[in-house]
Amino acid sequence: MDNRQKLIVNGGSQRRIEGELRVHGAKNSALPLLSATVLAHGECVLHNTPRLTDVDAACRILTQLGCRVRRDGDTVSVDATNVSGYEIPETLMREMRSSIVFLGAVMGRNGRCRLSFPGGCELGARPIDLHLSALEQMGAEITEEHGYLNCEGTLHGAKITLSFPSVGATENIMLAAVTAKGYTEIHNAAREPEISDLANFLNKMGAKIFGAGESVITVRGVERLEPAEHSVIPDRIVAGTYLCAAAITRGELILTNCEPQHMNGFLTVLESMGARIYNYGGEKLYITCKKRLIAPPTIRTMPYPGFPTDIQAPFTALCATAEGTSVFVETIFENRFRHIPELVRLGASVKTEGRVCVVEGVKRLSGAKVCAAELRGGAALVTAALAAEGTSEITGLQYIDRGYENIETALRSVGADIRRS
Ligand code: UD1
Numbered sequence: 001m002d003n004r005q006k007l008i009v010n011g012g013s014q015r016r017i018e019g020e021l022r023v024h025g026a027k028n029s030a031l032p033l034l035s036a037t038v039l040a041h042g043e044c045v046l047h048n049t050p051r052l053t054d055v056d057a058a059c060r061i062l063t064q065l066g067c068r069v070r071r072d073g074d075t076v077s078v079d080a081t082n083v084s085g086y087e088i089p090e091t092l093m094r095e096m097r098s099s100i101v102f103l104g105a106v107m108g109r110n111g112r113c114r115l116s117f118p119g120g121c122e123l124g125a126r127p128i129d130l131h132l133s134a135l136e137q138m139g140a141e142i143t144e145e146h147g148y149l150n151c152e153g154t155l156h157g158a159k160i161t162l163s164f165p166s167v168g169a170t171e172n173i174m175l176a177a178v179t180a181k182g183y184t185e186i187h188n189a190a191r192e193p194e195i196s197d198l199a200n201f202l203n204k205m206g207a208k209i210f211g212a213g214e215s216v217i218t219v220r221g222v223e224r225l226e227p228a229e230h231s232v233i234p235d236r237i238v239a240g241t242y243l244c245a246a247a248i249t250r251g252e253l254i255l256t257n258c259e260p261q262h263m264n265g266f267l268t269v270l271e272s273m274g275a276r277i278y279n280y281g282g283e284k285l286y287i288t289c290k291k292r293l294i295a296p297p298t299i300r301t302m303p304y305p306g307f308p309t310d311i312q313a314p315f316t317a318l319c320a321t322a323e324g325t326s327v328f329v330e331t332i333f334e335n336r337f338r339h340i341p342e343l344v345r346l347g348a349s350v351k352t353e354g355r356v357c358v359v360e361g362v363k364r365l366s367g368a369k370v371c372a373a374e375l376r377g378g379a380a381l382v383t384a385a386l387a388a389e390g391t392s393e394i395t396g397l398q399y400i401d402r403g404y405e406n407i408e409t410a411l412r413s414v415g416a417d418i419r420r421s
Helices: 027-039 053-065 090-095 097-110 129-137 167-177 193-204 236-248 260-272 309-320 340-345 375-387 407-412
Strands: 007-011 018-022 043-047 068-072 075-079 112-116 141-145 148-152 159-161 183-187 208-210 216-220 229-231 252-256 276-279 285-288 325-329 349-353 356-360 369-371 390-395 417-420
Touching (some): 090 097, 097 112, 167 193, 167 216, 193 208, 236 260, 236 375, 236 407, 340 349, 375 407, 407 417
Antiparallel strands (some): 112 148, 141 148, 183 216
16 A cells, blocks of 8 residues: 555534444454464355455465465455465564464464564554463473574463453464363453454354353363354444544444444443433444533543453544543553644644543644554544544554555545545
């Protein structure tokens, strides 16, 4: 993609978000699910797979490993019959730091994996010590040379206690454990919906995983996994971002293909701010927001089912025009306020100090040229630009495209004046 591309947004009070929007499949589910296909002796089919650059990167890794990958609309088929590769080259690791989730699956399939050490990323250091120590407990021997990690060994079950409920580490352990010899227990496991989605898919493939979605997950290793068909769960963060877009423009929006159950951590906050939300049952959610929102009680990002770190940035944008002072405490990642100086350029009044950010609500934002430095921060800038009077230009779209499928087409379909040039 041409990194000079920009989004041009004409925002302000005349431009309410109104209409109906379909939420695409979850990036954070699609990536581990694609990685799981490596374990199947045959062709898996994944429906509702979002068209995102991170998903393309995962497909390139699969091809590199020897899989045959085909996409037809939202359906991706992966034939892993002939997987023999075990190396993920540096270029692909750099493209997407979460490629680390291939480690467990490739180890499970081949008993060896070589990948470049994922360096720092936009959100701070993002270490992988929990992933590596778990695999070592399962019998892998891990060495590091010239920036590469070599992982080798026949895996066996183990009792693993995570010091933090890491999403990626929980996924990697599950992927490694499903064909390891014996039982694996994961204590203090992550409970995110994406964990349950991965467990459901693996179980369809013949795995024996119990307790996904709870703090203790048990896996009984099986001999081999067979191919399966599955549909990726809806993206709760994309859904949340579009709810913020509706709320900041005092609009009215129906989201379809979403899973409100997964969104309680922030739906309650939106309601406390004065938005009215109706769950029509099933997968439909309606939000209406006629008046100026009021600042919510202190927001602390937490592992699921708490307030997700991934939706913190769009909420800071939302609070920028709310009445009163909002306080955010970011407890998951160290560097997740990089969008704040850009929000300030749009007229927001925000101060950050370490992991705390204080937003003084202003009556109006005004259009400006801003640049996204990471995915969710980029979505926050789009959210703010929709409400900012006049024209905004947003660059850094390569980050936004990692997690939002054609964000401008989606928002234009519900009344936003936004285009890419
Ligand atoms: C996943 C999501 C990301 C989300 C995050 C938290 C994907 C592809 N990404 O990222 O969007 O923001 O969960 O909900 O699913 N940590 C360690 N050592 C480790 C692993 C993690 O110290 O070995 C720390 C991290 O630095 C971070 C915290 O644990 O501070 C949470 O990280 P983790 O839950 O692992 O997030 P990811 O899986 O990377």
